[in-house]
Amino acid sequence: MLSAVEHAVELEPGLWRWEAYHPTWKKDVASVLVSSGNDVVLVDPLAPRDDAAWAFWQALDDASGAGRRLTVIVTVPDHARSAPAIVSRYPQTRIHVALRRARRSLAGIEVAPLEESTPLPAGVRAFETGRADERAIWIGPQRTLVVGDILLGISGGLSVCPAGWLPKNVTRAVVGGRLEPLLQLDIERVIPTHGAPPAESRAALEFALAEAQS
Amino acid sequence: MMNGGPFVLYALSQLRQQEIEKKARNAWRSASTAEARARPRHRGRAVRLDTVVGGC
Numbered sequence: 001m002l003s004a005v006e007h008a009v010e011l012e013p014g015l016w017r018w019e020a021y022h023p024t025w026k027k028d029v030a031s032v033l034v035s036s037g038n039d040v041v042l043v044d045p046l047a048p049r050d051d052a053a054w055a056f057w058q059a060l061d062d063a064s065g066a067g068r069r070l071t072v073i074v075t076v077p078d079h080a081r082s083a084p085a086i087v088s089r090y091p092q093t094r095i096h097v098a099l100r101r102a103r104r105s106l107a108g109i110e111v112a113p114l115e116e117s118t119p120l121p122a123g124v125r126a127f128e129t130g131r132a133d134e135r136a137i138w139i140g141p142q143r144t145l146v147v148g149d150i151l152l153g154i155s156g157g158l159s160v161c162p163a164g165w166l167p168k169n170v171t172r173a174v175v176g177g178r179l180e181p182l183l184q185l186d187i188e189r190v191i192p193t194h195g196a197p198p199a200e201s202r203a204a205l206e207f208a209l210a211e212a213q214s
Numbered sequence: 215m216m217n218g219g220p221f222v223l224y225a226l227s228q229l230r231q232q233e234i235e236k237k238a239r240n241a242w243r244s245a246s247t248a249e250a251r252a253r254p255r256h257r258g259r260a261v262r263l264d265t266v267v268g269g270c
Contacts, residue, residue: 025270049264057263080267088261107267149270194270 001035001063004055006048015142017191018056020046022081030193031081032146034139035063036122041071043137043146044193046081057089064090071096071121073114075148076134079193080106096120098133130170130178143188145201150175153195157204160212176212183209 001016002008007028008018016033032043040063048056064070070090072083074097084107087093096114097106104111112118114126114135123140129150137146149165151158160172160179183206190201198204 022270023266024268029270046266047263053263078268078270082263082266084261084267085263085265089263 001040001059002033002056005059006052006055011144011189012142015139015144017197018048020048020052022046023049027194029081030191030195032137032139032144032191032193034122034124034142036141038067039069039071039121041073041120041122041124041139042086043073044075044079044081044148045072045083045086047085060086060090064092069121070094073097073120073124073126073137074106074111075137075146075193076131076150077106079148083107084109096126098126098135100133127182128178130175131167136179136182138182138185143186145182145185145187145190145205147190147192149194150179151190151192151205151208153192153197156196157198158190158192158201158208160208172212176209179205179209 002018003010005018007020008016010016014035016035017030019028019030021027022029029046031045033045034041047053060070070086070093072086072093072095074080074083074095077097077099083095087095087109095106095109095111096118097111098114099106099111116126116128118126120126125138125140126135127138129136131150134148134150136150139146149161152161160175163172166172166175187202187205189197190205191197
């Protein structure tokens, strides 16, 4: 679906990862797209810019024009990225994000909840992370875990984010413990939205959670 | 064919391909701009496609 998009790779049928430059973060970041039946699910989507943009938007135009349902999942509010642009262009798009308290809008856009109990399309599930406003995303059919800020791809492996990224009452050890249920999943790959995917995803996840709790 | 012929043909084909892609991009931009102008705005605000929200 994203074969014409620069820096996009189809990891397996229907599962795409692409990188684009984040103008605020000033680095490339990763996003994920799942194409399944009538559904297109985007996780932390950041549209490519300038000359690279048209192929991305053309792909979504084609999907929307064919009547496919677009869903955006935002792992953490700071990863809203292109979600407002997508919902502006395709107003039927539903955005799921975990927000603190009773807020139900993100950057002025009405959003839907993102809880472990929230039904999501394409075999996607949300898992708690220890942060009230962040979820890890499990794409069941592709046995793929997508993580936002809570786990970073570093040095070929994974690492729980620095303590300074966490709320005052949450430690790295708390996060490590809270993410342990993910080890019950039959994980084929982990896709961090910051950093490269580890070669040995399950081992990298085990190591990262143990290191955070040590 | 003189020396370098295949290379010249290859280079010409690449230029031709780039021209086709450039025309496709420009056509898409024009159509996209016209469509965006015609579309109802989100909560009264236009959102540019290159708008990025959030810090990372």
